[in-house]
Amino acid sequence: MDFNVKRLAADAGTFLSRAVQFTEEKFGQAEKTELDAHLENLLVRAEATKQWTEKIMKQTEVLLQPNPNARLEEFVYEKLEKKVPTRLNNHELLGQSMIDSGNEFGPGTAYGNALIKCGETQKQIGGAERELIQSSAINFLTPFRNFLEGDFKTILKERKLLQVKRLDLDAAKTRLKKARMADARAAAEQELRMTQSEFDRQAEITRLLLEGVSSTHAHHLRCLNDLVEAQTIYYAQCYQYMVDLQKQLGSFPSTFSNNNQSSVTEGANISVPTIPVSASLPTSSSRGGSTASGGFSELRSSSGSRKARVLYDYDAASSSELSLLADEVIVVSSVPGMDSDWLMGERGSQKGKVPITYLELLN
16 A cells, blocks of 8 residues: 555656646757757657548548548447448449439430440449549558558657657756756765666667658558559549440431431541550440451451351331341451451341441451
């Protein structure tokens, strides 16, 4: 019991000594031991790393999920350690609305068919967006969050302990200056040596942790590369999906009858820039809309014919065209002077022009 009382009294005395030292430093009434320039620079860099990591994380989260209510909901579920309920994103919602409306108007009509194709593409983009968010969360946001909640908290703890050891050191220096009796000076000198040793040891521990921030920067650089790669794949996928969709819409007639009124499809006149697409994009079979352009080029340059599988239903817009059904196999050939986006198709005795974007050549 007496030991606990003495210990509490000693702790209270130490706390009071630190408080007095801190107050006198603030009022300029006591000297303060300054950290060496290298350690100060490391502390400044660590604090800047923490602040910018927080800002970059926040803005990345806003980019990946612009809806603040959804971000708050995800945060709550994360704290409760529960799985966030799956919800359709904006592209998927738009795509589903287009598909539903296209089915309402009729897949056999030009407008209904176009709506369905647009809806399917929007849902593909929504799926690519979901993959981007998942990849960015794992490879970018999580390492940044781990630094803030792990390494930097350790640095903060040791930095605070260094501040305590410095206050103890300066308080010991002050007591040595005020000591007059020989016994008091001897005790004060011994205390000073002890507090100086503890301060130096804590300064070394803090320095080693702070120098580890360089490794954090190197790790975050790799994470940044991962984010850029994920974005590159996402935007390349979106571009390719839209190019494929534009080709499909371009095969529709420029005008068609709808409730006795004529409408003009302008999408086919949009020029598409040529950019390289990442090799990691989905294959033509998984996209279901791109074509083996090399095979079609060879077919157009020869006088032969090839079998082709139909990818989508197609309604002929005139007597010169051939209506198609998805998954049927027809024979196609090239006719001199025909537009490069079309081939001549044959099904038994039926014959007519067919758009190549609806076809997949067979070996």
